[in-house]
Amino acid sequence: MEIFSDLMMGMSVALHPANLLYLLVGAFVGMTIGVIPGFGPAAGIALLLPVTFGMDPVGAVMMLSAIYYGAMYGGSITAILINTPGDAGSVASTLDGFPLAQQGRAGPALVMQAVASFTGGTVGVILITLLAPLFSQVARNFGPPEYFLLAIMGMLTLIVMIGGNWRLGVISALIGFALGTVGVDLESGRSRYTFGSAELIGGINFIPVAIGLFGLGELFFAFYSGSHKKRDGEMLTYDGKSNFWPNARDFIETRFTLVRGSIIGFVVGVIPGAGAAIAALIAYSVERSVSPRPENFGKGEMAGLVAPEAANNAASSGAMIPLLTLGIPGSASTAILLAAFLMWGLRPGPLLMEQNPEFAWGLIASMYLGNMALLLISIFAIPVFVLILKVPYRILAPLVVVVCTLGTFSVNSSYMEMYIMLGAGVIGFFMRLYGFSPAAVVLALVLGPLAEESLRQTLTISRGSFGIFITRPASLSIIVVTIALLVLLPLIQLYGQRVRKPKAS
Amino acid sequence: MNELWKSAKAQGRLATIAATALLGLAAVSPAAAQDYPSESLDMTVAFAPGGGNDVMSRGIAEILQKYDLYPENIEINNRVGGSGAVGWGYLYTQTGSAYDISTTSGSLFTTPLQADTPWTVDDFTPIALLAADDLALTVLGSSRWNTVEEFIAEAKEKPPVIAGTGTVNVDFIVIALFAEKAGFEFEYVPFNSYPDSQTALLSGAVDALLGNPGEIIGMVDSKDMRALAYSGPVVPPEMEGVPTMADLGFDPGISMPRGLIMAPDAPQEAVDWWIKTMQFIVTTPEWKEYISTNLLTEYTLFGDDFATFLEKKNVSFAETLRSRGFVK
Known part of the structure; x- marks a missing residue:
């Protein structure tokens, strides 16, 4: 019952008019920056952080956190409409979101996206409220050996990403791993493949790569295939009001997807370092494996959009647990939030919630309200966004290029990242043309460095012995879970097909 | 509040x-x-x-x-x-x-x-x-090392695994000079940021880490971690009782x-x-x-x-x- 009195206390803090205003500002800003490709939550929080210098920390944290989870709502809008992920967490949403829009179902896709985001976010906060102490114990057990195994588990989803042609898929993944080796090698401190460039010391950020490969690549392909000349020059067909709301089938078919996506997202989100992008990709892969129609994934299956959307929002809630209970950020965005805690004079650590209950519970309570506000904003904003599809392609296409370029440049004011994005656009076009897998490139670019660094850290710690993966209980559990998934998922799929076949005949 | x-x-x-x-x-x-x-x-x-x-x-x-x-x-x-x-x-x-x-x-x-x-x-x-x-050499609150002397004595027998941020960085230089003067060897594991080192320490993967007082103080207050030695000339009031590396006679002289x-x-x-x-x-x-x-x-x-x-x-x-x- 103590939880409820804490939550009520938090609610009274969050409902304070000034705080409520900060919350709404954060939600709105978050959604907006999420929509701009390249401009993700980390950049948005960094942008508004200086404004909070000297502000009441409770209002400030509500605002910055709302930017963080709000961006997860906005990021998928461009993923669905123009195949350009607005932030890292929505890379997986392009896989089925854009095909849905191509079929003229942009409205239902956007509404289901908002519903999935709301469900994921809210399930996440409920789990934080009830289980924060338990999950913080789980997060405590993760060290370098566990991160390595987690990266390997994530790489298994490559099998799903690779698609039909495995040779091209493997080459795509290898390109991603190769890009991941650029930058200062953490272990030796030496630069790799930076060619003397100071800007490449930090490695290749995967956001410009993702925007180029997906967004610009798709655009170039559309020109190549001449789609700008077809259909009055409109990008996609969309017939307005009659096709706005999702139908009952969309809801019924994805009701378990919502729950699965939320739980997978939350658990992955709690583990520091994994983040929303990996959560969304894992949820997508699991969903495809348990689906009765795996062959439809990538061609416009609603569950293929709903799963990663619920997961990336639940993951952003989950990441609050290590942040609040251990002072450990789970992603780039929460790392900036942690820096903000220090700036406001708070001491992150196990005593934070105890010593600053108004701060911690105010934040948790505000996340309930924030998710509701974001659902409403989304529903009202969707008709406006859908109008993008009415813009003639000859006007929309240059605008997309400009927005992608500006969005990428504005994050770090880096010309290098802009060139990387443009270069990735050209490569993305050829990948699209010849059937390579851009998703595999991005996933390998994210997981490659994580796997490499954590493996080398592990082996330094164990002095070269691989036995450490079996002697540490947490490592052993991950190995068991991975093997179980590898065996169980194909069995479930097989069973599903057998059950359906008699019905069909 | x-x-x-x-x-x-x-x-x-x-x-x-x-x-x-x-x-x-x-x-x-x-x-x-x-x-x-x-x-x-x-x-x-x-x-x-x-x-x-x-x-x-x-x-x-x-x-x-x-x-x-x-x-x-x-x-x-x-x-x-x-x-x-x-x-x-x-x-x-x-x-x-x-x-x-x-x-x-x-x-x-x-x-x-x-x-x-x-x-x-x-x-x-x-x-x-x-x-x-400045940096503090920090171990888990539940670890067997209560003082830096105990830590060094054991380190001379068996090199400990110590986490820090980056390789070409102050963290590494401080512990390398300290260890050299104190006369022990160690395995250094570089992480991308302090929170990553802390995660590794909490999971029991490494024996000790280096962190700024502002970063470790939350965990030290809750007794989850214990600071053994401090690299600066004067210990901040919040960390009273922790010896400086200079007190011990092993001043790295770098911050x-x-x-x-x-x-x-x-x-x-x-x-x-x-x-x-x-x-x-x-x-x-x-x-x-x-x-x-x-x-x-x-x-x-x-x-x-x-x-x-x-x-x-x-x-x-x-x-x-x-x-x-x-x-x-």
């Missing part, structure tokens, strides 16, 4: 009034009867908002404005990338400017050693060293220098103005508060003294890393 925050603010305001009155008596507002400054100031922060450099820059800007020390506009620009290469690279291009300043950190020495930057530390105009961000630099060849008039202004700023209650909330060690050197300090540090950073084969 709202109330607390407000009353803290009110106290700050009172302090301001008192300090302004004092300043009026002294009647030497540094800018008096001078041409400098007459343009807006461009403060380059070479790292992201919320980091140590950013918080210090914003702190200084706030004090400058509060006491009306800088009559013109102050712009703070985070020019992020390449471990400081982008921001300090920008400052380097502003050679001769009287209105471009930036803050220093360990990367000012290490980044030029790693990448082909057109600048080195010697190129910039030194103004003042203001504080040092993360937090100071202020200007663009190369800045005009003498501007340099004098900034030295005088910073000499005043470090006496303000706001500055003392910045030092204590961030658990820094106050450590001030101005002008030429700071230049000598930078030169010496640069040599010792490079030598320590070179002798271990981490840079060419």
Whole structure:
């Protein structure tokens, strides 16, 4: 019952008019920056952080956190409409979101996206409220050996990403791993493949790569295939009001997807370092494996959009647990939030919630309200966004290029990242043309460095012995879970097909 | 907590009034009867908002404005990338400017050693060293080492695994010099950031880590972690009872220098103005508060003294890393 009195206390803090205003500002800003490709939550929080210098920390944290989870709502809008992920967490949403829009179902896709985001976010906060102490114990057990195994588990989803042609898929993944080796090698401190460039010391950020490969690549392909000349020059067909709301089938078919996506997202989100992008990709892969129609994934299956959307929002809630209970950020965005805690004079650590209950519970309570506000904003904003599809392609296409370029440049004011994005656009076009897998490139670019660094850290710690993966209980559990998934998922799929076949005949 | 925050603010305001009155008596507002400054100031922060450099820059800007020390506009620009290469690279291009300043950190020495930057530390105009961000050797609260002596004694038998941030970084240099003097070997595991090291320590994967007091204090307060030794000259009050490495006779003599630099060849008039202004700023209650909330060690050197300090540090950073084969 103590939880409820804490939550009520938090609610009274969050409902304070000034705080409520900060919350709404954060939600709105978050959604907006999420929509701009390249401009993700980390950049948005960094942008508004200086404004909070000297502000009441409770209002400030509500605002910055709302930017963080709000961006997860906005990021998928461009993923669905123009195949350009607005932030890292929505890379997986392009896989089925854009095909849905191509079929003229942009409205239902956007509404289901908002519903999935709301469900994921809210399930996440409920789990934080009830289980924060338990999950913080789980997060405590993760060290370098566990991160390595987690990266390997994530790489298994490559099998799903690779698609039909495995040779091209493997080459795509290898390109991603190769890009991941650029930058200062953490272990030796030496630069790799930076060619003397100071800007490449930090490695290749995967956001410009993702925007180029997906967004610009798709655009170039559309020109190549001449789609700008077809259909009055409109990008996609969309017939307005009659096709706005999702139908009952969309809801019924994805009701378990919502729950699965939320739980997978939350658990992955709690583990520091994994983040929303990996959560969304894992949820997508699991969903495809348990689906009765795996062959439809990538061609416009609603569950293929709903799963990663619920997961990336639940993951952003989950990441609050290590942040609040251990002072450990789970992603780039929460790392900036942690820096903000220090700036406001708070001491992150196990005593934070105890010593600053108004701060911690105010934040948790505000996340309930924030998710509701974001659902409403989304529903009202969707008709406006859908109008993008009415813009003639000859006007929309240059605008997309400009927005992608500006969005990428504005994050770090880096010309290098802009060139990387443009270069990735050209490569993305050829990948699209010849059937390579851009998703595999991005996933390998994210997981490659994580796997490499954590493996080398592990082996330094164990002095070269691989036995450490079996002697540490947490490592052993991950190995068991991975093997179980590898065996169980194909069995479930097989069973599903057998059950359906008699019905069909 | 709202109330607390407000009353803290009110106290700050009172302090301001008192300090302004004092300043009026002294009647030497540094800018008096001078041409400098007459343009807006461009403060380059070479790292992201919320980091140590950013918080210090914003702190200084706030004090400058509060006491009306800088009559013109102050712009703070985070020019992020390449471990400081982008921001300090920008400052380097502003050679001769009287209105471009930036803050220093360990990367000012290490980044030029790693990448082909057109600048080195010697190129910039030194103004003042203001504080040092020192490191504590920290173990798990539940570990068997209660004192640093116990830790060293066991380390001599079996080299411990110690986590720190980065390889070409202050963390590594501090522990390498400490271990050398204390006479033990160790395995060093570099992580990308402090939170990653902390995760590894909590999971029991490493034996100890290096962290700034501001970073570890939450975990030390909750008894999840225990600080064994501190690399700075004076232990912050929150960590009372922890011995310094110098007390033990194993002084690494290196810390993360937090100071202020200007663009190369800045005009003498501007340099004098900034030295005088910073000499005043470090006496303000706001500055003392910045030092204590961030658990820094106050450590001030101005002008030429700071230049000598930078030169010496640069040599010792490079030598320590070179002798271990981490840079060419």
